Amino acid sequence: MATREAQAAELAARLEDARWMAATGECLDGAARRLGMKPNSLERWLERNGHKALLSTLVARQPRDHNRIVAAQDRGLSINALTGQGKRRQAHRMRQRARRAQHHQEAA
Numbered sequence: 063m064a065t066r067e068a069q070a071a072e073l074a075a076r077l078e079d080a081r082w083m084a085a086t087g088e089c090l091d092g093a094a095r096r097l098g099m100k101p102n103s104l105e106r107w108l109e110r111n112g113h114k115a116l117l118s119t120l121v122a123r124q125p126r127d128h129n130r131i132v133a134a135q136d137r138g139l140s141i142n143a144l145t146g147q148g149k150r151r152q153a154h155r156m157r158q159r160a161r162r163a164q165h166h167q168e169a170a
Contacts (some may be wrong), residue, residue, distance in 0.1 A: 077113065080104070086114055087122035 076097055083093040094104040108117040
């Protein structure tokens with residue numbers, strides 16, 4: 063029973079810390095880092111425990127592009143996939159290969 067009480071006290075302290083960080087202007091990533099959690103874990107924990115307003119406050123303070131980058135990285139995508147640079151590079155390489163192949167055919 064003592065472990066459950068200790069867990070409850072730890073969770074209450076974590077929640078109080080998250081509330082304080084939100085009140086002082088911290089974003090979701092910063093709060094998660096300070097609490098020793100991953101941002102996704104903190105997000106899920108707040109949602110599961112009914113603290114959506116607190117979560118909204120923390121998420122709203124995230125830098126705008128940072129949200130998209132983190133989401134892309136969480137899905138295993140690179141920054142190039144997020145910005146479209148990867149597709150442009152791939153198309154450019156395909157055009158180069160086609161030109162080289164055509165050049166080699168003409169030379170042969």
